[in-house]
Amino acid sequence: MATESPAKKLKTDGPLIGTHSGHFHADEALAVSMLRLLPTYANSPLVRTRDPEILKTCHTVVDVGAAYDENQRHFDHHQREFVTTFPGHATKLSSAGLVYMHFGKNIISAVTGLQPGADLDILYEKIYTDFIEAFDANDNGVNVFDPKAVEAAGLTKKFEDRGFSIASVVNRYNYSTNKAADANKTKEQLQQEEDARFAKASDFVGEQFIIELTDRTTAWLPARNAVNQAFEKRLEYDPKGRIMVLPEGMPWADHLYTLEKESAIPEGVEPQVLYVLFPETTEPGSKWRIRAVSKENGGFQNRKDLPDPWKGLRDEQLSEVSGVPGGVFIHAAGFIGGNQTFEGALAMAQKACAF
Structure with missing residues (x-):
């Protein structure tokens, strides 16, 4: 009272x-x-x-x-x-x-x-x-x-x-x-x-x-348009559409899941993106991240982990094992990694798709 x-x-x-x-x-x-x-x-x-x-x-x-x-x-x-x-x-x-x-x-x-x-x-x-x-x-x-x-x-x-x-x-x-x-x-x-x-x-x-x-x-909310544009351009980086490149870090997962459900998928293109690339910062020469896409509502489960042989490796050891120069790290859980350059991160994602 x-x-x-x-x-x-x-x-x-x-x-x-x-x-x-x-x-x-x-x-x-x-x-x-x-x-x-x-x-x-x-x-x-x-x-x-x-x-x-x-x-x-x-x-x-x-x-x-x-x-x-x-x-x-x-x-x-x-x-x-x-x-x-x-x-x-x-x-x-x-x-x-x-x-x-x-x-x-x-x-x-x-x-x-x-x-x-x-x-x-x-x-x-x-x-x-x-x-x-x-x-x-x-x-x-x-x-x-x-x-x-x-x-x-x-x-x-x-x-x-x-x-x-x-x-x-x-x-x-x-x-x-x-x-x-x-x-x-x-x-x-x-x-x-x-x-x-x-x-x-x-x-x-x-x-x-x-x-x-x-x-x-x-x-x-502002990320919706950026993710939509990146989704439309994904075939530039992988003919099967498994890699999406963002101009900067942003909340992308919800928008990606929605786009995959609502978009018409061309013949020969995979219905799901496996890896998303984005720069660590917006500064010139920034390092790049590669993120495995989680299963929707799957918690820590990914659609496709980064390759097992890369997990937990850093720097030169990662570059040697992956065959891609400029390796920075791959998390031991295989959900995220990094490279010194965009080209290096893209090469890692392309190799991971084929692994």
Whole structure:
């Protein structure tokens, strides 16, 4: 329950946002932080309570109240009949997905300056797919893979990753670091400290969202045209189209996968690029990198590793074994390497294709 009158806050600040008290999760932490990116809510206070009478004083309520009503600005997903999903997706929304679905385009415009149009639409979908949907799935108990299928296949984890996600970081903010001192505090003091921990969690998740959105806007989105041009020119470097050359380093993988799916592949040309070349820097005389293309959604698996005999070698030893002068290195895992020149990197990629 709030320690200051919600009605007083509503009169003196921006529109009051309400969410539940008690144990909190990543979805409402993100929902609150996203709302505050909008000019309307920039100075909005937050009340964390389960008291229906206090929630009635709130302008916008997320993740509590058992109601989803856009007109009333109620964005809860816990009611039995709730089945809403983001357009084109099957994952049931959490409070994060609900806020993003209704306010996402305005949030993107507020943060990036993008105006309504194709780029904003593309980014709206991309941010949901790559960032928001995982919050929805996590809060609704949806696994990345069907547990029964995983069990039937006899698959087991190589290591435990429960503490590695954004959701796990948010969960850590739920706990006080001084249990002994808590025993002597009043309920009001404990609530204030819980609210403060929620604020930190919300700030953390909001920062991750802004970083994701900013990177997609300033790097991923502009890369679309450059990757498209490089994809069209790939036959200049390999008659089967297995090598793509970029003018500089950029986020290319998503765009490449999309182009491969949507483009008409000429006869005699391979449907997939195996290696991507790009300079280490934009400075003249830069060294060049050769990157094996990962399998889509394949984690660290590549379509074709750089040759096994080259893995882990450097400099003269690499040049001698590969037969290409100017070798710099090949990672031991075979996913990336380098050469002193573009010509050397291209020769390495051409040899790797034929290996």
